[in-house]
Structures are given as structure tokens and as C-alpha cells.
Amino acid sequence: MSCNDHNHKGSNCVCDIVKFIDSIQDAQDDMGCPTSCLNPVLGASHSHGMMPNTRVFSLYGKNGDLFFAEFLTATCTTDSSQFFRVESVDDCCAVLRVLRLVSNNMAVCEFEATKQCIVVDLNCFCGIACIEDVFIPGV
Incomplete structure (x- = not known):
């Protein structure tokens, strides 16, 4: 099945999970359940005192490669995530x-929103990995 093949039967699980x-x-x-892609609530394991508002995830293409998108940094260079x-x-x-x-200054990894958004066709992906439920200010 190719990325442009919209005649396939059934649903797209990546699309369903992102929805x-x-x-x-x-x-x-928040009901305090463990975090996973299909967990029906956000924030089972929040530690910053802020209720999570984001389920961070990564996508995998049909060839199995991890999907990256570029964004512009504060120093006007590009990076990818x-x-x-x-x-x-x-x-x-x-x-x-x-x-x-x-x-951060305590060597704790955190996620921060960039100003970059990307529009994707979820039918072009075959895998999704949920990373963590977090609170991200300003989203």
C-alpha cells in the first residue's frame, strides 16, 4: 500500500491513535493510569505539579524510518525533531x-513547543510511539 493509496479497506491505526x-x-x-498511546487519560505520572496537556509522540514511515521535521531556532538556524x-x-x-x-539546569529532559507546525497525511505512517504525557506552557 502506498502513501497515495486511499482505496484500502479498514481504518488506519496511526490515524485513529492520533485522533x-x-x-x-x-x-x-486525569485518573492516574499508566501512560501509553491508548491510555484514555493524560498525565498518569506527572511530576511537576502541572496537569499534563500534551501526549508527546513520534511517527514511523512505511519504510520503518523515524519521521523528523525541521524548525527554526531562536538563533535563526534550523534544527530537527x-x-x-x-x-x-x-x-x-x-x-x-x-x-x-x-x-533544564537540573539535567532533566523536558519538551518545549516550537513555533513550527507541519501538516501530515496520517495514512503515510505505519507506526507511532508515545513518549510521555507532559505539561507544555503556551500550547
């Missing part, structure tokens, strides 16, 4: 915000 993540980010309900937050989904067309992995 699900979008719906739970909108709901922002494999981490995303879903902003919206319409059918299987999704707007994803590129997230940057940063290390």
Missing part, C-alpha cells in the same frame, strides 16, 4: 506541532 490523542488532550482528564504534539485532526490530515527536547 484519540487529540481528543484526550482536549479533555485533559522527532517529537510532536497533535494540534488538530480532520479525517486523517493532522496539524502537528514540532516539539524540542531540552535539558
Whole structure:
């Protein structure tokens, strides 16, 4: 099945999961369950005192390669990231915000929203890996 083959039968599991993540980010309900792509609530293991508002995930193409998107840094250079937050989904067309992995002064890894969004056809992906539920200011 190619990326442009829209005649396939059944649903696209990557598309279905991204739609699900979008719906739970909108709901922002917390029941203390372990984090996974299919966990029906955000933030089972939040440690910063802020309720998570984002399920961070990465996507894999049909060839198995990790998907990266570029973003512009504060110093006007480009960088790339494999981490995303879903902003919206319409059918299987999704707007994803590129997230940057940063290390704070206590050597703790955190995610930060970039100003870069990318529109993707979720039918072009065959894998998704959920990383962590986090609070990201300003999203």
C-alpha cells in the first residue's frame, strides 16, 4: 500500500491513535493510569505539579524510518525533531506541532513547543510511539 493509496479497506491505526490523542488532550482528564498511546487519560505520572496537556509522540514511515521535521531556532538556524504534539485532526490530515527536547539546569529532559507546525497525511505512517504525557506552557 502506498502513501497515495486511499482505496484500502479498514481504518488506519496511526490515524485513529492520533485522533484519540487529540481528543484526550482536549479533555485533559486525569485518573492516574499508566501512560501509553491508548491510555484514555493524560498525565498518569506527572511530576511537576502541572496537569499534563500534551501526549508527546513520534511517527514511523512505511519504510520503518523515524519521521523528523525541521524548525527554526531562536538563533535563526534550523534544527530537527522527532517529537510532536497533535494540534488538530480532520479525517486523517493532522496539524502537528514540532516539539524540542531540552535539558533544564537540573539535567532533566523536558519538551518545549516550537513555533513550527507541519501538516501530515496520517495514512503515510505505519507506526507511532508515545513518549510521555507532559505539561507544555503556551500550547
